[in-house]
Amino acid sequence: MGRKEKFVYNIHTLTYEKLVIPFKTRLWQAFGFFSVVVVTSFALLALLYTLFPSPREKELVREIEQMEYKYNQLDGQLGMMSKVLSNIQQRDANVHRAVFGMDPIDADVWNAGIGGHESHPELAAFKYGGEAVGATLEKVDMLARQLALQSKSLDTLQDLANNQQKMLASLPSVKPVREDKLQKSIGTLSGFGYRIHPVYKIRKFHAGLDFPARVGTAIQASGDGIIVETGWHQGYGNCVKISHGYGYETLYGHMSKITARQGEHIKKGQKIGEVGDTGLSTAPHLHYEVHYKGNPINPINFCMDNLTPQEYQQMVNSANMANQSLD
Numbered sequence: 086m087g088r089k090e091k092f093v094y095n096i097h098t099l100t101y102e103k104l105v106i107p108f109k110t111r112l113w114q115a116f117g118f119f120s121v122v123v124v125t126s127f128a129l130l131a132l133l134y135t136l137f138p139s140p141r142e143k144e145l146v147r148e149i150e151q152m153e154y155k156y157n158q159l160d161g162q163l164g165m166m167s168k169v170l171s172n173i174q175q176r177d178a179n180v181h182r183a184v185f186g187m188d189p190i191d192a193d194v195w196n197a198g199i200g201g202h203e204s205h206p207e208l209a210a211f212k213y214g215g216e217a218v219g220a221t222l223e224k225v226d227m228l229a230r231q232l233a234l235q236s237k238s239l240d241t242l243q244d245l246a247n248n249q250q251k252m253l254a255s256l257p258s259v260k261p262v263r264e265d266k267l268q269k270s271i272g273t274l275s276g277f278g279y280r281i282h283p284v285y286k287i288r289k290f291h292a293g294l295d296f297p298a299r300v301g302t303a304i305q306a307s308g309d310g311i312i313v314e315t316g317w318h319q320g321y322g323n324c325v326k327i328s329h330g331y332g333y334e335t336l337y338g339h340m341s342k343i344t345a346r347q348g349e350h351i352k353k354g355q356k357i358g359e360v361g362d363t364g365l366s367t368a369p370h371l372h373y374e375v376h377y378k379g380n381p382i383n384p385i386n387f388c389m390d391n392l393t394p395q396e397y398q399q400m401v402n403s404a405n406m407a408n409q410s411l412d
């Protein structure tokens with residue numbers, strides 16, 4: 086028997102009649118059956134995908150995990166950079182305080198954060214990795230702001246330094262006789278303080294430093310300034326006085342020759358005359374004094390040119406020896 090046929094008993098005609106199902110009904114039945122199959126398949130597939138992610142999903146999850154790891158790494162590196170920058174800022178602040186007596190950046194301004202996810206609201210919607218990205222971006226923002234602050238602070242430092250340059254050039258800071266022209270054979274250089282006077286043979290206050298050198302050795306201005314005195318002084322012989330401004334003056338004595346003119350503007354290192362033995366002097370040398378607001382101060386603190394710390398210490402030791410001065 087091929088196709089199954091259904092028969093229905095008709096009670097009116099009392100015969101078996103072949104059952105005929107209309108085509109429309111058959112169509113609906115088929116549609117219903119397929120609908121159930123499709124819905125069931127989708128439900129099953131959805132369940133499978135939930136339990137077993139697709140290779141593409143697995144790949145994406147792996148990528149997100151790696152990205153999070155990288156962001157955390159980046160976050161750590163940014164933390165380090167932030168520390169280095171803070172250290173630079175600290176040193177900058179020290180320079181500001183030491184040289185200019187002021188702090189460059191307000192600590193509150195420096196440390197101010199922009200505040201979590203508020204600065205990146207789009208990340209709040211991120212389901213995965215949003216926090217790591219947000220924290221990193223926050224650090225980048227802060228670092229950028231601090232770099233801008235630091236850069237501005239260094240500009241101020243440079244401006245201030247430029248203004249101080251005039252003062253630094255003016256202050257006596259080099260020896261009045263070049264190192265290579267000094268007579269090292271004599272070695273001792275007579276310092277500031279009480280010394281036996283070579284002529285009077287009594288303890289007398291020696292208000293300057295003696296630099297032994299050959300007659301005719303060039304004497305240089307120890308800082309920028311104006312020549313305020315040139316001429317003869319009974320004790321100092323031929324002498325020159327320079328006003329450097331800011332309360333500082335320098336005096337050069339026992340010169341054999343004066344080449345600077347009164348009222349002349351002079352630059353640091355410029356020749357003003359030559360070493361001699363004039364006035365109350367026992368050997369050719371330059372007597373050098375530094376005055377601050379009219380009082381002689383120890384010139385040793387103003388002779389720091391081209392000296393290594395050891396050489397400077399040697400010079401200080403030599404000048405401190407209680408020897409006889411040369412004038």
Ligand SMILES: [Zn+2]
Nearest residue numbers: 294295372412
């Ligand atoms: Zn002297």
